[in-house]
Amino acid sequence: MKAAETTALPDARGRFGRFGGRYVPEVLIPALDELTAAWEELQDEPAFRGELEALLRDFVGRPSPLTFASRLSDRLGYRVYLKREDLNHTGAHKINNTLGQVLLARRLGKGRIIAETGAGMHGVATATACALFGLPCVVYMGEEDTVRQAPNVARMQLLGAEVVTVTSGSRTLKDAMNEAMRDWAGSVRETHYVIGSVAGPHPFPSLVRDLQRVIGDEAKVQFRDAEGRDPDAVVACVGGGSNAMGIFAPFVGAPGTRLVGVEAGGRGDADGEHCRSLTLGAPGVLHGSLSYLLQDGDGQVLATHSISAGLDYPGVGPEHSYMKEAGLASYVSATDAQALEGFQALGELEGILPALEPAHAVGWLLGGPLPEGSTVLVNLSGRGDKDMETVRRALGEPPSDRPRRA
Numbered sequence: 001m002k003a004a005e006t007t008a009l010p011d012a013r014g015r016f017g018r019f020g021g022r023y024v025p026e027v028l029i030p031a032l033d034e035l036t037a038a039w040e041e042l043q044d045e046p047a048f049r050g051e052l053e054a055l056l057r058d059f060v061g062r063p064s065p066l067t068f069a070s071r072l073s074d075r076l077g078y079r080v081y082l083k084r085e086d087l088n089h090t091g092a093h094k095i096n097n098t099l100g101q102v103l104l105a106r107r108l109g110k111g112r113i114i115a116e117t118g119a120g121m122h123g124v125a126t127a128t129a130c131a132l133f134g135l136p137c138v139v140y141m142g143e144e145d146t147v148r149q150a151p152n153v154a155r156m157q158l159l160g161a162e163v164v165t166v167t168s169g170s171r172t173l174k175d176a177m178n179e180a181m182r183d184w185a186g187s188v189r190e191t192h193y194v195i196g197s198v199a200g201p202h203p204f205p206s207l208v209r210d211l212q213r214v215i216g217d218e219a220k221v222q223f224r225d226a227e228g229r230d231p232d233a234v235v236a237c238v239g240g241g242s243n244a245m246g247i248f249a250p251f252v253g254a255p256g257t258r259l260v261g262v263e264a265g266g267r268g269d270a271d272g273e274h275c276r277s278l279t280l281g282a283p284g285v286l287h288g289s290l291s292y293l294l295q296d297g298d299g300q301v302l303a304t305h306s307i308s309a310g311l312d313y314p315g316v317g318p319e320h321s322y323m324k325e326a327g328l329a330s331y332v333s334a335t336d337a338q339a340l341e342g343f344q345a346l347g348e349l350e351g352i353l354p355a356l357e358p359a360h361a362v363g364w365l366l367g368g369p370l371p372e373g374s375t376v377l378v379n380l381s382g383r384g385d386k387d388m389e390t391v392r393r394a395l396g397e398p399p400s401d402r403p404r405r406a
């Protein structure tokens with residue numbers, strides 16, 4: 001019953017219970033309606049599905065493998081399997097979404113793509129999809145982030161995208177989001193705005209979930225092949241929540257499977273030191289929808305911190321807020337230090353250097369939070385190449401000869 005309830009969401013107004021909706025300028029409503037209708041029609045259209053599936057197979061490299069983590073399993077007393085989104089082209093799950101949205105934009109006759117990015121990973125995945133189809137691409141990025149994430153700026157530019165540096169406000173992701181919204185409001189007839197997580201106004205939370213669901217659909221079959229049943233727990237890190245929603249989707253409401261989302265606990269629970277929107281925040285509006293959010297008493301969005309740039313976001317997708325309140329998933333956190341332990345454990349025990357985002361999920365598991373003998377499916381959302389410098393600095397090892405920035 002629960003599963004049916006959940007897959008029926010969002011409702012016609014784009015709500016997951018009280019969460020979600022569309023808190024956007026009036027001028028964007030027709031484009032959001034058009035996108036909603038197009039996705040409803042195209043998601044089951046054989047030609048569209050076929051084109052997307054061929055791209056996921058031939059360009060991204062899907063299906064991604066499911067790897068049994070045997071030494072980590074021995075250490076923990078669990079049976080741990082890793083869903084290897086780190087092996088996708090561009091190194092993370094984000095490409096599943098950007099390819100789908102760019103394909104959709106082409107069907108809608110939109111000749112220009114915009115996106116916003118914090119760490120740069122979504123910008124790179126969007127620029128990649130645009131290069132593949134020869135579409136012009138503009139990526140908004142806060143000035144702070146262009147400095148912190150300089151290699152990703154170079155990647156986007158080499159892929160032919162224009163990176164627009166945003167100098168307003170705190171010059172980070174939320175300011176880049178505002179600029180992208182402003183661009184879209186003025187250019188909506190020819191432009192599609194590729195949102196990178198299960199956030200934003202309806203239909204983005206469900207559109208991105210549906211595009212990322214391929215992770216869970218593959219993993220469910222792979223896990224059954226390996227263990228003959230569904231996992232006791234599915235664990236994923238939660239920034240905006242797209243890799244988690246993607247792997248959770250086919251298990252939501254299944255009685256024997258616990259879904260666990262791991263937020264970034266940063267340096268501790270004080271304001272500005274973490275990204276625990278679901279576990280320490282309160283409902284509010286950000287980026288066009290109502291969801292849990294880190295805000296002060298006046299509703300101003302708080303600063304955030306995480307060692308992993310991809311989790312450094314003050315909000316979370318509205319479906320996670322719904323699942324939290326409905327008891328369909330539980331949400332926990334792992335600190336920067338726990339993420340580093342998770343990173344080292346996977347490197348030393350499994351020969352895999354993960355991105356710092358999914359290292360939070362592994363770090364949480366290292367604390368032994370599940371009953372002995374549990375079978376666990378972990379979403380390894382990305383690879384660690386982008387994080388080498390951060391990890392070396394955090395572990396106090398000699399820096400590489402790449403110039404460092406404060």
Ligand SMILES: *Cc1c(COP(=O)(O)O)cnc(C)c1O
Nearest residue numbers: 197239240241242243310357382
């Ligand atoms: C961007 C990113 C995330 C966080 O985004 P979600 O929408 O929460 O999935 C997690 N892992 C990796 C590797 C990322 O690049």
